[in-house]
Amino acid sequence: MSDDDDELAELRAQRAARTGQLSMSTLRQKLDHARGAGPDDTTASVDRDGPEPDEMHTVSLNGSNGHAASVAEDPGDDAGIGPPIPQDLGDDLVGPAVPPEEADGMDGDAWDGRGLGEPDVQEDPYRLPVTSEVALEGQGKYVASLDVDHSGSRVLSGSRDYSVRLFDFNGMKSDLKSFRQIQPFDGHPVHAVSWSPTGDAFLAVTGAAKIKVFNRDGTERGESLQGDMYIRDQRNTKGHVSPCTYGHWHPTDRYTALTSSEDGTVRVWDTENVVQKTVVKPTLAKPGRVTVSMARYSNDGHLIVAGLNNGTLQSWDIRGKFGASAAIGQVMPPTAQMVGKQDWRYVSGGGKVLHGAHAKDCEVTSLAFSKDDNTLLSRAADDTLKVWDLRKFKTPVHVWEDLPAMHPTTQVVFSPDERLILTGVSAGRDATGGALVFFDAQSRSLVRRIGMPSSVVAVQWHAKLNQIFVGVGDKKAGSVRILYDTTWSTRGVLQAVGRKPRGKNLFDFQAPLVIHNPHALPMYREDKPHGKRKREKDRMDPVKSHAPERGSAAMLKPGTGGNIGVTGGTLLTQYILKNQGMLRNPAEEDIRASILRHADKEGDQFSTFTKAYAKTQPERIFQEEEKDEEGSDKEA
Incomplete structure (x- = not known):
């Protein structure tokens, strides 16, 4: 073996020790030593820490992000040089491994995950995809809600200008225009949009008392019924009787969704027929009707959590006989109201209730679950962000203050690896101060603050694309800002930014528009x-x-x-x-x-029209003046 080969082997060993990984030669030696087999025996596998041979059947290459890769064959002498190429290992993976520190023998170049780096560049330990930004313009007012389907190919944006816009990255050009715009209900602002788990339909919730379900291309599939506003008991109505506030599709059931409303109820819908399935009434501290400003499912669909306008949080476990227990049962309407079969159920009480979770008379604007559904994030109009442990649902684990939330749908989300917490901050009256803030979920410290041109309302971090979608705007204009990184992000908006729209040609022809009566x-x-x-x-x-x-x-x-x-x-x-x-x-x-x-002519105006008859007409005789009789006697 030459001196170059010895030096290359030494560099491989140094890099493997620095990155916490094993080269193939070292791994094979450990394997043989653990099993006591010969150098050619590669069928057994052991861990990096050397477990017993019978405990495992795959070789685990544990990188800095904790994911395992299976080794089935010898890839050659080049194996073990640098970190492994990141693969799509699920939602837990956000970009490639954390870059290692600079060491001797690398000629002063920092590793950037691809083997090509710039000298003296300090990488972000959180791998935030915020180095580049594009904007999907066109909204007349701020974007109140947005959602990206599971494949990451289409984006929904609901704006306060009463419209919902659909963006398709597969067919989008670099002009970043939407391919369809719809208005679910004229004159009603859009509060929430939500994709189905299969991406074949989406839910649109507006300020109307009805909801609509559309297919993937924006064609209406159905519209819900509106309840009778004169029926006081909400359990007997077929739908909401007041404007809706939010909506969320079930994370796993493609035929179920829920909505909240100002009538103080949460209703579960059959999205296939767009009919009501369950009526959920939160528990109040005193009788009355309080607006439910926010309601959503947990990640596994086993919990429903609702936030009220008085700062109350309540959760329901919907596993088992949700809405069909002996204590609750099926509530039938009185005989006078029996106009049709009532097949929905009514739920009241139960679950966990926390009055005063946020300030009184402050609406809850957003809720978010961790993947294990034990941690809950709540954002409210009292300018706070709180972390709750649902197993000890009494006091918050941590509270962040001084986070203005002037819009009723200001959102909060977890990052895909749940290391960070993202939320939006509203701008002041001078249209400054709007930002997207990042908090560390473990240390509770502020990691980064990214300024935006106006208030930040809707936020979503898509795991497969590793891109952050932000809905911003004010009363005059709105847009969807997409933050990404050319190294860590994949597909999504990267497919569209490189496509140049076709320019006009001198020989283009378009038939003129003919309007027929x-x-x-x-x-x-x-x-x-x-x-x-x-x-x-x-x-x-x-x-x-x-x-x-x-x-x-x-x-x-x-x-x-x-x-x-x-x-x-x-x-x-x-x-x-x-x-x-x-x-x-x-x-x-x-x-x-x-x-x-x-008018200005002098003389007899009547004679002007009678000159033609002067020769043919007889002489006009007028009455003569009568003489005085006494005078005639004197002359006689």
Whole structure:
């Protein structure tokens, strides 16, 4: 073996010891030593710490992120150089392994996970994908809710401008435009959007008392019923009677979703038929009706947690006979209200209730579960973020304060590896201060704060894409900001940023838009007998009795009846009279001006119109003045 080979083997051993990994040669020696076999026996496997041969059947390569990889064959002499290439090992994996520290023999280059590094670069120990940012513009107001399907190919954004926009990374160009925009209910802002676990449909919750379910392409599949607002008992209504506040699809059941409402209930829906399945009524400290501002499922779908506008948190375990126990049973409506079969169930009480979890009269804006469903995060309008242990659901484990949340759907989420907690901060009145903040879940310290142009409301970190989606905006405009890293992130928006939209070509052609008069199409023609009755009916029709516009087919003829023709076949006489101003349309003539033309003329105005009859008419005889009778007697 040459000196170069010896030096290369030494470098491999140093790197393997530094990164906590074993080279193939060292691993094979440990394997043979543990089993007492020859150097060619590679069928058995042992751990790095040397367990007994009968305990394991795979070789575990434990990296810095704690994931195991199985070794089945000898990959050659190059094995063990640098860390293993990151593989898709599930939601726990967020990017490749943490970069090792710089050591001798690497020529001063820092390792960046790909073997290509820049000198003197300190890597982020949390591997935050925040080095690059793009914006999905177009929303008229701030984005209140967003959701990414499980495959990471489509994004939903619900805005306060009453619309839901769908973005598809597979067909998106670098202009980053949505391929569809829908309005679930006109005039109602969107509070929540949620994908089904299979990604074939999504739920849209607005300020209306109804909800809608759409398929993957945005076509409406169904709409729920609205309950009777005059029925006081909410257990007897077929739907919400007040505006909805939030909605969440079941994480594993593609036919179940829940919604919360201002009527003080949480309702579980059958999304296939869009009908009500269960009515859940939170337990209140005193009788009344309190708005349920937030409700969602746990990650395994076994728990429902709701947050109220008075700062109360309550959870229900829905495993087993949820809503069908002997204490609760099925509540049937009175006979007077028995208009149809009521097959939904009513749930009240039970579970864990914590009054005063947040400040009084402050709504809970967001809830988030850890993967083991033992830890709960709650965000509220009292500018706090609290961590709860559901096994000891009495006092918070930790509280972060001074986090403004001016919007009713300000969200909080865990990172995919649950090392970090993300939440949004609202901007002040001067439109500054909006940010996305990161907290360490173990040390409870602030890790990073990323400023945004306006308030941060919706937040989601997609595990497969390793990209952070942030919904921002204000009353004037909104957008979805996507944070990513060109090294750690995969697919998603990276597929679209490199696609340039097609430019316009000089030889492009598009057929002109032709607008047809509906009454001129054959499909609208009706064969009716002609006669006086038909003419009278046509005169009553405002469309048929409307005079044709200038230049229409009805006017393509020489002018008649005082109208000037518009075709090239106009008579020469009409053309001369029109230009000389002697031919006027009576409908366009000012009658008052015509009368005032004679106001300044002197003399008898009546004779002006009777000169033609002066020679043919007899002489007019007027009554003569009578003489005084007394005067005549004196003369006699």
